[in-house]
Amino acid sequence: MGKEKKRNAFRIKDYTSYFITIVIFAYGLIMQMTGHLKRSDSTLLVQIAYGIILAVSLNLVVGFLGELSLGHAGFMCIGAYLGGYIAVQLSGVIANKFIVLLLSMLIGGLLAAAAGLLVGLPALRLKGDYLAIVTLAFGEIIRTIFKNLNVFGAAMGMHTNTIKYDGGGKTSLYIVTFCVVLVMLFLCNNLIRSKHGRAIIAIRDNEIAAKAMGINVTFYKLFIFVFSAFFAGVAGVIYAHNITPVMYSAFSFNYSIEILVMVVLGGMASVNGSIVAATALTLINALLQKNLSGDLASFRYLVYALILIILVIFNNAPVFAPIQQKISPRAIIARARAKKSKPGDIPDEPTDWRKVPTKIKMDELLSTDLQQDKTFEPDKPEKSGKGGE
Amino acid sequence: MSILFDGLSLGAIYALIALGYTMVYGIAKMLNFAHGDIIMVGAYSVFVVMQRAKSPTDAFLNVACGLLLSLFICTLFGVVMEKLAYKPLRGVTPIAVLITAIGVSYLLQSLAQIFFGAKPHSVSLPTLGTVTVAGAKVSLSSIVTLVVGAVIMALLTWFVSKTTTGRAMQAVSEDRGAAQMMGINVNKIISVTFAIGSALAAFAGLFYLLQIPTAEPTLGSMPGIKAFTAAVIGGIGSIPGAMIGGVLLGVIEKICLSIPVIAPYTTAVEFSLLIIILLVRPIGILGKKRREKV
Numbered sequence: 001m002g003k004e005k006k007r008n009a010f011r012i013k014d015y016t017s018y019f020i021t022i023v024i025f026a027y028g029l030i031m032q033m034t035g036h037l038k039r040s041d042s043t044l045l046v047q048i049a050y051g052i053i054l055a056v057s058l059n060l061v062v063g064f065l066g067e068l069s070l071g072h073a074g075f076m077c078i079g080a081y082l083g084g085y086i087a088v089q090l091s092g093v094i095a096n097k098f099i100v101l102l103l104s105m106l107i108g109g110l111l112a113a114a115a116g117l118l119v120g121l122p123a124l125r126l127k128g129d130y131l132a133i134v135t136l137a138f139g140e141i142i143r144t145i146f147k148n149l150n151v152f153g154a155a156m157g158m159h160t161n162t163i164k165y166d167g168g169g170k171t172s173l174y175i176v177t178f179c180v181v182l183v184m185l186f187l188c189n190n191l192i193r194s195k196h197g198r199a200i201i202a203i204r205d206n207e208i209a210a211k212a213m214g215i216n217v218t219f220y221k222l223f224i225f226v227f228s229a230f231f232a233g234v235a236g237v238i239y240a241h242n243i244t245p246v247m248y249s250a251f252s253f254n255y256s257i258e259i260l261v262m263v264v265l266g267g268m269a270s271v272n273g274s275i276v277a278a279t280a281l282t283l284i285n286a287l288l289q290k291n292l293s294g295d296l297a298s299f300r301y302l303v304y305a306l307i308l309i310i311l312v313i314f315n316n317a318p319v320f321a322p323i324q325q326k327i328s329p330r331a332i333i334a335r336a337r338a339k340k341s342k343p344g345d346i347p348d349e350p351t352d353w354r355k356v357p358t359k360i361k362m363d364e365l366l367s368t369d370l371q372q373d374k375t376f377e378p379d380k381p382e383k384s385g386k387g388g389e
Numbered sequence: 390m391s392i393l394f395d396g397l398s399l400g401a402i403y404a405l406i407a408l409g410y411t412m413v414y415g416i417a418k419m420l421n422f423a424h425g426d427i428i429m430v431g432a433y434s435v436f437v438v439m440q441r442a443k444s445p446t447d448a449f450l451n452v453a454c455g456l457l458l459s460l461f462i463c464t465l466f467g468v469v470m471e472k473l474a475y476k477p478l479r480g481v482t483p484i485a486v487l488i489t490a491i492g493v494s495y496l497l498q499s500l501a502q503i504f505f506g507a508k509p510h511s512v513s514l515p516t517l518g519t520v521t522v523a524g525a526k527v528s529l530s531s532i533v534t535l536v537v538g539a540v541i542m543a544l545l546t547w548f549v550s551k552t553t554t555g556r557a558m559q560a561v562s563e564d565r566g567a568a569q570m571m572g573i574n575v576n577k578i579i580s581v582t583f584a585i586g587s588a589l590a591a592f593a594g595l596f597y598l599l600q601i602p603t604a605e606p607t608l609g610s611m612p613g614i615k616a617f618t619a620a621v622i623g624g625i626g627s628i629p630g631a632m633i634g635g636v637l638l639g640v641i642e643k644i645c646l647s648i649p650v651i652a653p654y655t656t657a658v659e660f661s662l663l664i665i666i667l668l669v670r671p672i673g674i675l676g677k678k679r680r681e682k683v
Binding site for chain 1: 414419420474477478480481483484487491492493495498499502503507606614621653654656657660663667668
């Protein structure tokens with residue numbers, strides 16, 4: 001047994017997210033090298049990429065911070081309009097498309113982040129339903145403003161310089177976009193695994209307890225809102241470079257819900273899940289849009305609705321808890337591992353020790369299930385024990 | 390003057406919807422996002438009846454039939470929705486309930502789109518004409534909306550404060566656990582709340598059609614969100630608050646729409662009002678403060 005193995009040794013599971021992204025990216029590259037990449041595929045790849053960016057950044061707020069944001073499309077809208085506008089202005093000054101793209105991404109992201117700060121401020125006082133409504137209201141306000149400003153083409157939409165796919169050229173948007181995805185994944189993964197990430201998860205689990213432990217709740221809430229808005233803005237800038245004209249109607253409340261579906265389908269607080277779900281839903285969307293038309297197109301939304309309702313009820317309802325424990329992928333993997341290892345083997349990872357099969361049911365002995373509704377009952381009631389909450 | 394009347398009648402619609410929000414929020418402690426879409430269901434029920442009814446002679450009988458059907462269907466939808474989607478999630482984190490509610494809202498919209506198509510259908514409701522009140526032309530439908538709305542609200546206030554069920558509702562909203570110990574069937578009360586809220590939404594659906602006689606799948610979402618704004622302005626969980634908030638919002642909307650510079654930004658103004666109220670006084674005009682315990 002490798003006794004000297006350090007705890008922060010290379011673990012494959014830490015790098016799954018990059019791996020999935022690189023596989024999708026590599027598919028595009030191979031297709032391009034063999035000359036099979038069509039223009040529509042290149043556009044689709046970009047859509048997948050900004051879908052991933054949106055889903056992962058929304059998951060930071062919904063899954064990790066535990067606050068529902070329904071205005072993610074609003075931040076994207078800011079990025080798309082302002083970033084696109086700046087790109088058009090810059091392209092007159094700077095000839096290199098690549099630099100224009102990067103600069104506009106940075107500026108669009110920062111502007112969206114500023115808006116994120118603005119929305120983050122109410123988030124300090126509100127939570128749950130109220131915050132969700134405020135973010136929704138905010139998204140609608142943004143859309144109404146852009147709809148009526150003549151600088152941005154008002155109701156006709158704003159024309160942007162798209163970066164066109166040109167054969168084997170270097171300016172293919174999807175290559176840059178996937179690099180942005182990788183950078184974002186790097187930042188997110190490191191954030192989540194750092195002490196800051198644990199602080200954020202602590203806030204989600206119990207804000208008051210987290211505050212009592214000395215976590216700066218104000219700072220972290222604002223930080224996550226700004227961070228997430230920044231990447232939504234970047235996704236918006238990419239959108240503006242992919243599709244023209246930029247229309248305010250694309251960033252409606254429905255789009256925010258679509259991103260939320262990606263997060264819920266992939267799993268709350270699961271970066272890998274968000275990536276897979278964003279990819280899958282974008283592909284399915286593209287397929288359905290090609291094949292369904294007219295009123296049949298609303299079947300797409302029916303499916304979204306059912307995904308939301310069924311998954312959330314199944315994952316949260318107390319009734320389904322026993323079934324869920326049996327069939328969740330994590331439980332199946334744990335069981336498979338438990339079968340494989342012999343009783344004498346002790347794994348290197350301290351976190352895996354609990355998976356060692358024994359006859360004593362340690363988990364049941366050690367853990368006491370504290371549920372919100374039920375008060376904790378000690379085994380032996382003391383005579384002078386003070387009851388109550 | 391006519392702006393004020395229009396605003397008041399729009400406000401009465403908002404107030405009816407807001408009452409549904411506020412009652413459900415007060416008693417089930419959840420934001421029923423799909424409430425706005427119940428209005429849409431009601432509007433489509435009226436549409437179906439008006440389409441089937443071929444005799445234009447008895448227009449008011451048709452409207453009455455439409456109202457009855459929409460009352461029945463909305464109440465049914467409300468109760469079934471509560472039993473299937475929200476009851477399994479009682480006591481879990483609010484975010485999960487909210488996401489489910491959004492899902493239900495989407496489900497209703499897409500079902501409507503599948504059954505009736507995405508394009509708006511015009512509903513041929515009898516036109517009531519206008520009357521002159523204090524030197525201003527006011528449409529009679531506004532006055533009907535206003536009067537019926539006021540009567541419904543008065544009835545509701547009486548119901549909640551005087552009947553046994555109404556008092557049980559108050560008790561559940563005050564403290565669910567204690568109410569249960571007093572022998573109140575909490576599940577039944579929550580179902581009743583959803584039923585009443587949905588019935589109010591059915592009325593709101595009809596009145597909405599009186600103002601804008603077209604039914605479309607997304608008809609309910611905007612009034613729904615605005616009515617929620619009204620409920621928040623008045624103080625969520627408070628029945629008189631919802632009425633005040635609704636009327637206030639209706640008047641503000643009509644005033645904004647009458648000023649050409651602000652008109653395109655009306656939605657933005659209303660939502661900004663929501664954000665400001667939530668920041669300055671999150672409990673609204675008539676709300677009560679709640680302490681949070683660990």
